[in-house]
Amino acid sequence: MASSKTNFFPNFTWAIPKAFADPISTCRFEQGDTLYNQKEAYKLPWSKARKSSIQAIQILSPSKGVMSKTPGQDDSAFADNWNSEVIFELQNLKKNNSETITTTQGRLYTLLWHGDLKILDDAEDAPPIPQQASSLKNLLEDAVELFSTELLPDPEAIRFFLPCDLAAGLYHDKYLNVKNKLESTFDTTIELKPAGDLGAGAPFLPTVHVAAFTMRGATAEQVENSLKDVLYKPMPGRKGVARFRLKTHGLLL
Numbered sequence: 001m002a003s004s005k006t007n008f009f010p011n012f013t014w015a016i017p018k019a020f021a022d023p024i025s026t027c028r029f030e031q032g033d034t035l036y037n038q039k040e041a042y043k044l045p046w047s048k049a050r051k052s053s054i055q056a057i058q059i060l061s062p063s064k065g066v067m068s069k070t071p072g073q074d075d076s077a078f079a080d081n082w083n084s085e086v087i088f089e090l091q092n093l094k095k096n097n098s099e100t101i102t103t104t105q106g107r108l109y110t111l112l113w114h115g116d117l118k119i120l121d122d123a124e125d126a127p128p129i130p131q132q133a134s135s136l137k138n139l140l141e142d143a144v145e146l147f148s149t150e151l152l153p154d155p156e157a158i159r160f161f162l163p164c165d166l167a168a169g170l171y172h173d174k175y176l177n178v179k180n181k182l183e184s185t186f187d188t189t190i191e192l193k194p195a196g197d198l199g200a201g202a203p204f205l206p207t208v209h210v211a212a213f214t215m216r217g218a219t220a221e222q223v224e225n226s227l228k229d230v231l232y233k234p235m236p237g238r239k240g241v242a243r244f245r246l247k248t249h250g251l252l253l
Contacts, residue, residue: 008039009166011194011206013115014057015039018166024207025167027081027105029088033059035112054093057108060100061087082106082129090117113206128202131195133171136163136208139199140251143210146193158223160213162250164192167207174249175211177230185226186215220252227252 009016009024014037016024023029036042037055044052062085086105091098103120110119110127118124136143140161162178165171182188191212195204215223224246232244246252 009207012113013037014112015042016112017042021167021169021172024109025078025165025169027078027109028062028084029059029086029105029108030062030064031059032064033057037115052094056089056091056093057112058089058091059086060089061085078132079129082109083126130202130205131199131208132205133163133165133168133195133208135199136195136204136210137248137250139195140210143193143195143198144251144253146198146210147191147212154214154216156216158215158218158220159253160215160223160227160250161253162211162213163195164209164211165205165207166209167205174231178211178213178227181226181230182213182215182223186218186223189214189216224252 007017009018009020014035016035020033020035023033029035035057038052041052041054041056044054082105084105085102086108087100087102088108089098089100101120103122104126106127106129107119111117119127140163143161144159160178160182162175163171164175179190183190191214192209193212194206195208195210197203198210227246227249228244231246231249
């Protein structure tokens, strides 16, 4: 795999390729998954990798299984897996040594996120379950401040703010659908900002972002009608007036 920024998730201390979107979005790493703390490790030949300061994690358990929930469909899948057991080998390639560690998926996720091996010590407090994209919907008015210097100087623009998770299928797909629709219809500028510590309580997942779309030369009604084309899916067989509520998806200003 080529070592480019677009091939890896941002905001992780370890190098997490986007091929690991499902394990990241469900917090379930499985037997055979191998991760490195440096991007170069994914393309280096073994003879060079073993001479470097690369660390590796190879998952030994749990066994690979069939997911019962679609990534991004149900937050409970992530929460259920957060405290479940995982066994892996932590390898130092240069020293040619390894240690077998039994811990939780949540502690492993936190290690990949922040890079501090202390979190694997059971004596350390268990990390709290981070907030997910669904929690961001109620904080979008506060999230506007993340973009104040870039967006607010243009009072004539129409803006739409959308929760996005770069790993979770449904939230990422919604972001891409909205992006493609607005870019093809209006003069649109798009920016992504990590949700970070926005709001009270636990921090947001490192994959959760606020997507800001700025449309120029358009009215709010035109933008809402375009968004309805990609966001509204009426119930099969349902008759009567269509009930599309844009505020259930994002914030239009």
